[in-house]
Amino acid sequence: MPRVNYFEINADDPDRAMRFYREVFGWRFERWKGPFEYYLARTGDAKEEGIDGGIMRRTDPRAMVVNYIEVEDVDELLRKIVTHGGKVVQPRTPVPGLGYVIMFHDTEGNLFGAMQEDSSVR
Numbered sequence: 001m002p003r004v005n006y007f008e009i010n011a012d013d014p015d016r017a018m019r020f021y022r023e024v025f026g027w028r029f030e031r032w033k034g035p036f037e038y039y040l041a042r043t044g045d046a047k048e049e050g051i052d053g054g055i056m057r058r059t060d061p062r063a064m065v066v067n068y069i070e071v072e073d074v075d076e077l078l079r080k081i082v083t084h085g086g087k088v089v090q091p092r093t094p095v096p097g098l099g100y101v102i103m104f105h106d107t108e109g110n111l112f113g114a115m116q117e118d119s120s121v122r
Helices: 014-025 074-083
Strands: 004-011 028-031 038-042 053-057 066-070 087-095 099-105 111-117
Touching (some): 014 038, 074 111
Parallel strands (some): 004 053
8 A cells, every 4th residue: 555655845945954853853864966956854664654855945836745646557556546536736746866756736726746756767
């Protein structure tokens, strides 16, 4: 069963946001080595329950927190989303070294992401 496995926080000022989460929760951050400004958030010990996430610079004033669901096949998920009344916001997009992501609205207008892992994506 697909589960939420990652979150993404959109921030007007990523440094300010990281400072907040570091001081309030003790989260750790490291710059992603990918092609755009992105910071990985470590929210606790890998042996404990919970998920990690990331912080990115907000590119859309409406963007908020996005939860990502790990799936085996984003193309199959896209078909199901449309069939059951959801709307595709971002089609299958490659993320180098990670896999493919999509963004969609559920029937209530909530934004979610889904990710298919594939480290061979360039």
